[in-house]
Amino acid sequence: MKKVTLLFAMALSAAVVFSAPPQATAAQDSSATKADNSKKNKEASKGVTADQQKENKPDRETTRQIRRAVVKDKSLSIKAHNVKIITTNGKVTLKGPVKSESEKTTIEKIAEGIVGKGNITNEIEVAPPTDKGKEKEKGKSDKEKGK
Structure with a gap:
């Protein structure tokens, strides 16, 4: 009987310990630097947005073709x-x-072929390259790199 009571007490105390919210992480979260892209979001909302796409048939067809x-x-x-x-x-x-200036140009030319040169506003941005390639390179041994 004592063994069952002891096991029950241990299980109960473990449940209490593991169900308590962690206090240390809350303090860490508040001091962490948060990403701030509010300036970019404000700039993006100034121009034409996707919700302004007209629902008339010619505009939908143009978008579909492009x-x-x-x-x-x-x-x-x-x-x-x-x-x-x-x-x-x-x-x-x-x-x-997009990944490159050539992709930006290619997409603009595709759209121009459908609606004509004077009807395009190109706000495409060339994104900076990511560090994924560098991380993969770091993981390779000197032999794999060809050294």
Whole structure:
């Protein structure tokens, strides 16, 4: 009987200890530096946004044609395939990040081929390269690097 009571007491105390909220992490979270992209978000909301895309048939068809042509171009990156295409009264705005200046130009030329040169506002940005390639390189041994 004592053994059962002792096991029950241990289980109960373990449950209490592990269910208590951690106090130390709350203090750490408040002192951590938080990402602040509010300036970029404010700037992005000043221009044309995707919710301003007109629902009329010609604008939807224009957006569909451009999107289809962009996705069909397999030389473009995933980022480029996901560029925002916003058509309002026949005017097209292109927004979002791409990997290179050539992708930016390619997407603009695709859109120009559909709506004409004077109907494009190109707000596409060339994104800075990520450190993924550098991290992979660090993980390789000297022999794998060719040294």
